[in-house]
Amino acid sequence: MSKLKIAVQKSGRLNEDSMKILKDIGISIDNGKDQLKASAKNFPLEVFYLRNGDIPQYLKDGVVDAAIIGENVLIEKGNHISVVEKLGFSSCKVSIAVPKSAKYNGIKDLEGKRIATSYPNTVNQFLEKNNVKANLHIINGSVEIAPNIGLADAIVDIVSSGSTLFKNGLKEVEVLLKSEAVLAVSPLISSENQQTLNKLQFRLQSVLRGRQSKYVLLNAPNDKLETIINILPGMNSPTILPLAKEGWSSLHSVINKNEFWEVIDELKQNGAEGILVCPIENMVL
Numbered sequence: 001m002s003k004l005k006i007a008v009q010k011s012g013r014l015n016e017d018s019m020k021i022l023k024d025i026g027i028s029i030d031n032g033k034d035q036l037k038a039s040a041k042n043f044p045l046e047v048f049y050l051r052n053g054d055i056p057q058y059l060k061d062g063v064v065d066a067a068i069i070g071e072n073v074l075i076e077k078g079n080h081i082s083v084v085e086k087l088g089f090s091s092c093k094v095s096i097a098v099p100k101s102a103k104y105n106g107i108k109d110l111e112g113k114r115i116a117t118s119y120p121n122t123v124n125q126f127l128e129k130n131n132v133k134a135n136l137h138i139i140n141g142s143v144e145i146a147p148n149i150g151l152a153d154a155i156v157d158i159v160s161s162g163s164t165l166f167k168n169g170l171k172e173v174e175v176l177l178k179s180e181a182v183l184a185v186s187p188l189i190s191s192e193n194q195q196t197l198n199k200l201q202f203r204l205q206s207v208l209r210g211r212q213s214k215y216v217l218l219n220a221p222n223d224k225l226e227t228i229i230n231i232l233p234g235m236n237s238p239t240i241l242p243l244a245k246e247g248w249s250s251l252h253s254v255i256n257k258n259e260f261w262e263v264i265d266e267l268k269q270n271g272a273e274g275i276l277v278c279p280i281e282n283m284v285l
């Protein structure tokens, strides 16, 4: 049987979460140290450990069938490569930043300026769209230092918490794109491997849904149940079970993990007790 070839970052920010999500979908990988390729024991899958920046070309050439990669890198180097799933980790932006003291009133202020970046295609596209001409300095790392050493007037690089910008005395002035880790697929994938990819994607979706949700259990007096159901966001058709205690019930439901904390005080004020919030491993629809 043919094996699906999937690329993940060899080392760096995406590696750990990429391996974790494969593990969470039940794929067990023989991960010998320093191996560049490993096979899954229980799924027709081979993992290739590669440099992030090299992955778009491997996808284009069909050397690998799929990859877990930052969307920002695909946008920079991977035109025509489709994203089939957003994976919810390694969120960041690609932004323009200038020295804190610099006056910036809009994109036109970049006309004729020197911009340091590792994302030349992304920057050129943005400049063209806005009819601005600037001089690009392409550097591979530590881009944020460029204005301080007199190499550039502005930079375009990844921003997450903003602390690297802050430490280098820079301010973010434009967001070019937002990115997260994604599952991308080669245009040359065979139909047999596409079937395997579909199975992998189905598992990913159920794990991602689970990560987004919490299982909530609470006890409440029966006369308060209706109010409580109305307080909990997006709760349709919760399970209600009678408690041994006369006139009380236990209510179970699944809610979006971001919504629960907003309503917790209101739930307590309205009679909810013994509230349990549990993680969900998988949510198969």
Ligand SMILES: Nc1ncnc2c1ncn2[C@@H]1O[C@H](COP(=O)(O)OP(=O)(O)OP(=O)(O)O)[C@@H](O)[C@H]1O
Residues within 6 Å of the ligand: 009, 010, 011, 012, 013, 014, 050, 051, 052, 053, 054, 069, 070, 071, 072, 073, 090, 091, 092, 158, 159, 160, 161, 179, 180, 181
């Ligand atoms: N500070 C950050 N916060 C969140 N995500 C980030 C951050 N920096 C980078 N990323 C995301 O993680 C990806 C990998 O970043 P990382 O710095 O590990 O690799 P790299 O040095 O760009 O690439 P290579 O694997 O070629 O060495 C980036 O392409 C981006 O999608």
Ligand SMILES: O=P(O)(O)OC[C@H]1O[C@H](OP(=O)(O)OP(=O)(O)O)[C@H](O)[C@@H]1O
Residues within 6 Å of the ligand: 013, 141, 142, 143, 144, 157, 158, 159, 160, 161, 162, 163, 164, 165
């Ligand atoms: O907004 P922040 O949270 O500070 O994150 C942004 C920084 O993170 C990345 O660098 P990384 O630490 O990956 O170093 P690198 O340049 O060696 O890749 C990126 O290139 C920025 O410099």
Ligand SMILES: [Mg+2]
Residues within 6 Å of the ligand: none
């Ligand atoms: Mg980096």
